[in-house]
Amino acid sequence: MAVVRDLRVLVRFRDFRHLLAVRLLSQSADGVYQVALATYVVFSPERQASPAAIASAMAVLLLPYSVIGPFAGVLLDRWPRQRVFVYGNLLRAVLACATALLILFGVPDWLFYASALCVTAVNRFVLAGLSAALPRVVDAERLVIANSLSPTAGTLAATLGGGLAFGVRLVASDSDAAVVLVGAALYLCSALAALRIPRTLLGPDPDEVQSRIGAALASTARGLVAGVRHLAAVERRPAARALGAMTLMRFCYGALLVMVLMLCRYAWSSDEAGGLALLGLAVGFSGAGFFAAAVLTPLAAERMRPSGWIAVCAGAAAVLEPALGLPFEPIPMLIAAFVLGLVSQGAKIATDTVVQSSVDDAYRGRIFSVYDVLFNVAFVGAAGVAALMLPPDGRSVPLVVAVGVLYAAVAATMARFNRP
Numbered sequence: 305m306a307v308v309r310d311l312r313v314l315v316r317f318r319d320f321r322h323l324l325a326v327r328l329l330s331q332s333a334d335g336v337y338q339v340a341l342a343t344y345v346v347f348s349p350e351r352q353a354s355p356a357a358i359a360s361a362m363a364v365l366l367l368p369y370s371v372i373g374p375f376a377g378v379l380l381d382r383w384p385r386q387r388v389f390v391y392g393n394l395l396r397a398v399l400a401c402a403t404a405l406l407i408l409f410g411v412p413d414w415l416f417y418a419s420a421l422c423v424t425a426v427n428r429f430v431l432a433g434l435s436a437a438l439p440r441v442v443d444a445e446r447l448v449i450a451n452s453l454s455p456t457a458g459t460l461a462a463t464l465g466g467g468l469a470f471g472v473r474l475v476a477s478d479s480d481a482a483v484v485l486v487g488a489a490l491y492l493c494s495a496l497a498a499l500r501i502p503r504t505l506l507g508p509d510p511d512e513v514q515s516r517i518g519a520a521l522a523s524t525a526r527g528l529v530a531g532v533r534h535l536a537a538v539e540r541r542p543a544a545r546a547l548g549a550m551t552l553m554r555f556c557y558g559a560l561l562v563m564v565l566m567l568c569r570y571a572w573s574s575d576e577a578g579g580l581a582l583l584g585l586a587v588g589f590s591g592a593g594f595f596a597a598a599v600l601t602p603l604a605a606e607r608m609r610p611s612g613w614i615a616v617c618a619g620a621a622a623v624l625e626p627a628l629g630l631p632f633e634p635i636p637m638l639i640a641a642f643v644l645g646l647v648s649q650g651a652k653i654a655t656d657t658v659v660q661s662s663v664d665d666a667y668r669g670r671i672f673s674v675y676d677v678l679f680n681v682a683f684v685g686a687a688g689v690a691a692l693m694l695p696p697d698g699r700s701v702p703l704v705v706a707v708g709v710l711y712a713a714v715a716a717t718m719a720r721f722n723r724p
Contacts (some may be wrong), residue, residue: 317442319441322500323438323441336469339469339473343583355687358566386505389501392430397495400487403419404482535663543663543671554683559690562694564637597653598649
């Protein structure tokens with residue numbers, strides 16, 4: 305298999321192995337922590353979860369993250385990246401322990417969300433640093449392969465971390481605090497793994513750092529505006545269309561995720577443990593879809609071009625999502641989770657490729673910052689729409705049909721413009 309062969313080549317680089325270990329441990333901890341938050345908000349016996357509560361939690365955790373994201377690089381390019389991984393993960397370990405204490409003592413929601421927000425804010429710096437450091441640990445010839453495999457491996461690690469969280473919660477008598485502490489331990493392991501990397505290896509070089517932070521922040525804001533203008537040019541329309549398609553598909557994925565959460569909580573099981581087990585299965589099936597996308601997308605995109613693969617992914621979702629979702633039964637919905645994981649990740653990989661190939665190198669980082677904001681805002685917007693449309697048990701025919709129509713619109717648009 306090409307993916308396995310490429311990974312074998314990359315792991316021969318010692319420093320790449322160490323950086324990959326930091327990523328895998330960090331993102332597996334993210335998976336544990338995010339599942340702990342979700343189960344605390346949705347499945348705690350003392351809480352009556354609603355679509356509005358889920359939407360509020362997503363807004364609190366993701367919207368500030370989106371604002372911080374574009375400016376994280378300014379600070380990241382002023383600090384040794386290896387130190388960011390060490391201290392950032394240590395800080396997240398401490399904050400996660402604090403979150404566990406807040407869960408145990410049943411504090412007000414705003415204090416709990418403030419603690420969770422601090423963890424996700426630090427996450428922005430760590431993820432951006434992992435991407436920025438990658439060219440320092442592999443040669444130019446293998447950078448494209450590393451850019452493809454590292455984020456995919458991180459996504460799979462987050463999925464496995466989510467599975468671990470479900471297992472710990474079932475074993476530890478439904479204790480969300482115990483799950484959060486497991487996440488804290490993984491953050492600590494990631495910090496220790498970063499200590500194996502030489503401090504100066506990952507950059508940035510001191511002579512390339514802009515001296516005044518105010519000027520750096522202002523130039524970042526101006527740069528984002530310039531990046532959007534660059535994207536609006538005629539020759540960059542393929543990238544703009546791909547970003548628009550991915551934003552809509554992310555919106556669809558977010559709306560369906562809220563629906564599945566409500567189905568697991570109220571419609572498919574009479575108790576929290578049963579609902580949580582079903583949600584764990586759904587996460588596992590979706591993760592399998594992510595892996596399938598990593599295997600299939602390079603072959604498919606080569607044969608039909610990346611924009612054509614986006615159209616195929618959206619078209620498959622337009623057909624299969626209503627067919628599998630409208631019965632509102634667990635087994636068809638688990639199959640749908642696999643399909644949506646495959647098409648969502650497949651479209652994302654293809655979108656990354658279109659942006660990288662269509663956008664000038666001088667603007668690429670800014671466009672990806674805009675991409676990151678769109679990705680998160682679409683997810684939060686989807687949760688808000690789902691909160692308005694979903695009944696308490698999660699069964700909403702209009703939502704499923706509307707999502708299918710959006711997927712079909714994306715497929716038709718991308719197929720229309722899929723010309724050499």
